[in-house]
Amino acid sequence: MKLAAASALILAICAGNACAFSTVHLSASNGLSSSALHSTAATKTYTFTKSEEIFAEAKTLMPGGVSSPVRAFKSVGGNPIVFDKVKGAYAWDVDGNKFIDYVGTWGPAILGHADDDVLDAVKKTMDKGTSFGAPCALENELAKAVIAAVPSVEMVRFTNSGTEACMGMIRLCRAYTGREKVIKFEGCYHGHADAFLVQAGSGVATLGLPDSPGVPSSATKATLCAEYNNLAQVKAIFEENKDEIAAVILEPVVGNSGFIKPDKEFLQGLRDLCTEHGAVCVFDEVMTGFRVAYGGAQSYFGVTPDLTTMGKVIGGGLPVGAYGGKKEIMAMVAPAGPMYQAGTLSGNPLAMTAGIETLKKLSADGVYEELERKSKKLVDGIVATATKYGLPISGDYAGGMFGWYFVDGPVKNFSQAAKSDSARFGKWHRMMLERGVYLAPSMYEAGFMSLAHTDEDIDRTIAIADEVMSQL
Numbered sequence: 407m408k409l410a411a412a413s414a415l416i417l418a419i420c421a422g423n424a425c426a427f428s429t430v431h432l433s434a435s436n437g438l439s440s441s442a443l444h445s446t447a448a449t450k451t452y453t454f455t456k457s458e459e460i461f462a463e464a465k466t467l468m469p470g471g472v473s474s475p476v477r478a479f480k481s482v483g484g485n486p487i488v489f490d491k492v493k494g495a496y497a498w499d500v501d502g503n504k505f506i507d508y509v510g511t512w513g514p515a516i517l518g519h520a521d522d523d524v525l526d527a528v529k530k531t532m533d534k535g536t537s538f539g540a541p542c543a544l545e546n547e548l549a550k551a552v553i554a555a556v557p558s559v560e561m562v563r564f565t566n567s568g569t570e571a572c573m574g575m576i577r578l579c580r581a582y583t584g585r586e587k588v589i590k591f592e593g594c595y596h597g598h599a600d601a602f603l604v605q606a607g608s609g610v611a612t613l614g615l616p617d618s619p620g621v622p623s624s625a626t627k628a629t630l631c632a633e634y635n636n637l638a639q640v641k642a643i644f645e646e647n648k649d650e651i652a653a654v655i656l657e658p659v660v661g662n663s664g665f666i667k668p669d670k671e672f673l674q675g676l677r678d679l680c681t682e683h684g685a686v687c688v689f690d691e692v693m694t695g696f697r698v699a700y701g702g703a704q705s706y707f708g709v710t711p712d713l714t715t716m717g718k719v720i721g722g723g724l725p726v727g728a729y730g731g732k733k734e735i736m737a738m739v740a741p742a743g744p745m746y747q748a749g750t751l752s753g754n755p756l757a758m759t760a761g762i763e764t765l766k767k768l769s770a771d772g773v774y775e776e777l778e779r780k781s782k783k784l785v786d787g788i789v790a791t792a793t794k795y796g797l798p799i800s801g802d803y804a805g806g807m808f809g810w811y812f813v814d815g816p817v818k819n820f821s822q823a824a825k826s827d828s829a830r831f832g833k834w835h836r837m838m839l840e841r842g843v844y845l846a847p848s849m850y851e852a853g854f855m856s857l858a859h860t861d862e863d864i865d866r867t868i869a870i871a872d873e874v875m876s877q878l
């Protein structure tokens with residue numbers, strides 16, 4: 407075989423395989439060694455020397471070495487890698503290793519990291535100042551975009567994080583109804599405010615914390631918990647607590663116990679129960695908002711709540727949260743009404759700008775079809791690969807959000823998710839990481855697709871998964 411023909415063959419193999427991360431052997435004499443022709447050699451694995459050094463120091467400076475618990479890799483073993491920079495679908499660590507990134511800074515990076523248009527807009531706004539602490543026209547612009555997109559939102563209050571949005575939201579539900587009890591669901595995470603740290607998902611589930619010490623029992627005694635996708639349980643709670651339930655709050659697609667889709671009848675049933683009992687129906691769309699569809703899970707499933715919380719994507723990678731809903735309810739929020747909630751940096755011009763530019767790009771035709779096509783391609787590929795090696799697996803997706811469990815499905819609630827093989831997940835996570843695929847370091851977290859991920863990235867991920875799964 408001539409060298410040019412051999413090179414063309416390698417390129418052809420590479421197009422559908424893990425080539426950029428693989429060792430392909432070329433020999434000067436005959437152009438191609440036999441190992442290159444046989445499914446390419448094992449993927450070259452990364453080392454993390456500088457990450458280890460920096461993280462060792464970090465542990466002496468910050469609890470667990472991190473600013474947020476799930477970053478710490480506690481449930482998967484080993485140490486986290488330390489990022490140096492991000493762009494598009496990729497992240498680079500301080501050792502110079504390149505990763506295909508499916509965490510996307512935990513959801514916000516839906517356009518891909520550091521999108522040029524978002525960066526340009528933020529730089530222009532930055533020239534005018536970084537914080538006003540006074541009204542700015544950018545708040546109106548982002549508010550109008552959110553109101554136009556999200557069916558339940560007629561008015562919105564911006565905050566600095568999803569946690570803050572959820573704190574404001576629960577106070578508002580109680581203020582509006584004059585009731586205290588709220589219903590949440592096992593494995594759903596609504597930020598780290600006291601009232602929500604009951605059978606919560608995300609880091610709370612990852613670290614196996616039943617409830618957090620420091621949360622006074624008085625703060626959670628009005629939080630009632632039900633099983634996700636179990637309408638009968640919610641009905642029973644309403645019956646047992648007549649005229650006492652202020653709100654039903656849920657992730658309309660769960661992303662904090664892995665990835666769990668709701669049954670449409672479950673969402674509609676909750677909506678109807680809230681209407682019947684005078685409770686506020688709340689979708690916490692901090693993760694799903696502008697992620698599963700432009701109008702969030704409420705437009706994906708066609709069920710409209712009374713209030714919605716948001717964050718992540720609407721800040722385009724800068725710190726933002728928001729809650730919004732019917733004008734009649736939002737009129738309770740200070741200074742229009744008596745329910746107090748405030749924030750020094752809320753409505754920050756940089757964050758508003760990043761959000762506006764992100765939403766502009768997301769409003770283009772076909773964006774969510776393309777995100778879902780790519781999520782499906784990845785999940786189908788991973789599920790097929792696991793099946794090939796006889797591993798139990800269950801996977802699903804919605805728009806730019808997806809997940810899989812190492813357990814036979816379907817997974818409909820947290821206790822089914824918890825049956826997933828955590829030891830296998832830990833090994834899988836480390837081996838994928840060492841080969842250049844950055845996945846969330848917990849089986850209780852969803853994955854995120856971006857517009858920047860290419861079909862080649864996904865093919866490469868599946869090829870690496872094939873190599874890893876053959877050893878699980």
Ligand SMILES: Cc1ncc(COP(=O)(O)O)c(C=O)c1O
Nearest residue numbers: 567568569595596597690692693
């Ligand atoms: C559904 C949901 N609600 C609330 C939050 C809290 O948001 P933040 O981390 O911005 O405080 C999160 C965070 O992941 C979330 O996924």
